[in-house]
Amino acid sequence: MDIGHFTRRIMVDKDQTLQHKVAIQEESGRRWTFKELHEKSNSYSHQLLKLGVKKGDRVGILLYNCLEYFALYFAIGKIGAVAVRINFRLTSNELEFILKDSHTKILCLDRELLEKIEPIRNQIPVEHYIVLGDGHLPDWAKSWDLLSCGPGEEVGEMDISMDDPVMLMYTSGTTGRPKGAVWTHNTTFWFSVIQILKWGFDGSEIAMTTGPLYHVGALEDIALPVLLKGGTVIITRSRGFDIARVMKVIEKEKVTHCFLFPFMIYDMLNLPNLDEFQLAHLKTIYTGGDPLMPWAIEAIYEKYPHVGIVQVYGLTEGQPIAACLNPEDALKKSASVGQPLPLTEIKVVDENGEEAPFGEVGEIWTKSPGVSEGYWGNPEATKSTFVNGWCKTGDLGKWDEEGYLYIVGRKKDMIRSGGENIYAAEIEDVLYRHKAVKKASVIGIPDPKYLEAVCAVIVLKENEKATEEEIIRYCRQYLAGYKCPKKVVFTDEIPMTPSGKVKKFVLREKYGKPINSGKNG
Known part of the structure; x- marks a missing residue:
């Protein structure tokens, strides 16, 4: 069950209701049904194959949030290639490093980002540039129409193993040069299953993701499992974040689940017209990255007692959501990141490599089917971070006597x-x-x-x-x-x-x- 299964669901939809249901939607209202998403991804697959993409080749995605992002990602996975999801905020020099390190063969990018590629074009291994957006293109770039003109049928049987890599996600680089965390089809599928098991998604969800799609916190967190179950995903635009605008979309589209980073929640609570928004349909707010301040939790529960707050903890390599704090614990355990998700193990390890007792600080290690396979082309970093299936997160934490995990800092902090x-x-x-x-x-x-x-x-x-x-x-x-x-x-x-x-x-x-x-x- 490779990543293509996320769009192939319509093939087993016997009453065909899913085909005409909205799968993904931009906040502007532009939307694709499951059938349209499936056919678009098939079309892209055919054209990538015509461009010479083979199993294992790397295809870069340098796009702002859009419907095409999902279709391209699924298309790359369907033909056994590897998506390199790249941060559009990076400078030319930073892009050069990633494109060289991953040896990206084809780069799909937004027209506005061409100016970042021009200075490095002769230093990178990219063979074809496919550009999304209207306007003049240089002679070395091809229009997105090239991808859209192919047939919408399946590409046929592909030799894809669940252990094959499907995506490279370059880590944030808080300590220097980024490293490409390898995600396989297995990693992606099982992380979605883990979330479905935890939160009981059933396909009725209308979920909003507010981060950039190049990041696991916007695509793998919440969005993919909701799609897998037949729910709808709404994506916000990439630039000019405005909490008032986002709140209007949540209200209009009757969003049931959304991911808001703490600073977004603080902005929301400071809106002078917050009481005007009708949010009876909103069930859950997921948040993470930093602890949510207790005053904010109290304010949300006072205004919206029907909304559950779920604080999550994880990292790209070691499962993006490895632990979470359930809504009923949000106040009494507000300093904690909660407990492990299903199929996920977490341990706190002391300087001697032994599990630390309750209350003692040590490094957090995670283990699950959703943990990365290692770092692309970097065996030394892989060996130092991944040990017998465990990911050494570099985060310092401790357990309390009730089995709740607390983050106390970074090991290098x-x-x-x-x-x-x-x-x-x-x-x-x-x-x-x-x-x-x-x-x-x-x-x-x-x-x-x-x-x-x-x-x-x-x-x-x-x-x-x-x-x-x-x-x-x-x-x-x-x-x-x-x-x-x-x-x-x-x-x-x-x-x-x-x-x-x-x-x-x-x-x-x-x-x-x-x-x-x-x-x-």
């Missing part, structure tokens, strides 16, 4: 100062409580006496003011002295990856100069 381990997430949590702080990130910087010292990088809210002394004094109210920042930097922006993670290696490069040491505590 741990600050070592004066013989003490300091976890950045704990300090960041305190900083976010300050009335003037909009964003905060904590890093370790060199200290001549204590090895490292804590540095807080802060973005202030509009029209708010704060000083370094004030922030440090505030932290001392809630943290032991050795955990408090010794340096505070105020900036206009904190660099983020597309998946919402702070690029701490950038902060370290910019602000990681040694400071004159004082007392540590």
Whole structure:
């Protein structure tokens, strides 16, 4: 049951009701039925084969969110090729690295992104460029019409194993160069099944995804399992996110399930006309990336007591949703990411490679059919991250006595100062409580006496003011002295990856100069 099964469902739809049901829809209202999606993906498959794409060849997708994204992804999988889903926000140099590393043969891209390819075209291995969008094209590019002109019938029997790779997803790169996580047909299918088992999707869902489709958090999370069960998926446009606009779509299309990142939820709750939206049909809000603040959970439950909040935890390599916090635990366990999903194992491992007891901090390892096979062309990174089916996430966590998992920081975010381990997430949590702080990130910087010292990088809210002394004094109210920042930097922006993670290696490069040491505590 390869990835093509997501569109082949109409072939076993005996009463043909699914054929005419909306499968995917853009927020603008443009939509395709399951039959149209299936036929489009078949058409793309035929044309890719004519362009010389063979089993195992890499086909790049550099598109904004659109219906064509789904059809192309399924088409690539149907012929045994490998989709390279690429972040459209990347610079030309970053794109060059990924296209070279993956040895992408065909690149399908949005016309507006041609300017990013032009400077690197002679350095990358791409043989054909297929462009979506109206307007003039350079002579080295082909129109999307090329893909759309093929027959809509099945391409015939293809030699595809469930263990074959179907997608490369380049990780966020919080520690440097990105690595291509390999997803097989098995990985994709089983991750959908795991979600169906957990949340009981039955095909009645109208699910909205708000992230970019190049990311697992927008396509593999919620969207694919809903499609597999015959539900409808609505996708938001890629640029100019506006929570008021999104809320109108949720209301108009009677969305039942949606994924909103924490900052989106905060924006939603700050809407002056929030009470005007009719959301009786909304059942579940999924959120992740960062913990959702308790005040936001309380506000949602007060306004919409019928809506369940599900906080999720995971990563591209180690299953995008490996654990979740159920709605009934949202308040009483708000600091936790919950418990493992079905068919998913999680353990916390200490420095000796042994499972840590309850309450002790260690590295989180995950294991399931939804865990990546490894990194593309990078055996060393694969060997260091994947051990006997387990993925070493690099996240630090601990269990409580009731079996709930807590994230305390990244393994490489741990600050070592004066013989003490300091976890950045704990300090960041305190900083976010300050009335003037909009964003905060904590890093370790060199200290001549204590090895490292804590540095807080802060973005202030509009029209708010704060000083370094004030922030440090505030932290001392809630943290032991050795955990408090010794340096505070105020900036206009904190660099983020597309998946919402702070690029701490950038902060370290910019602000990681040694400071004159004082007392540590």
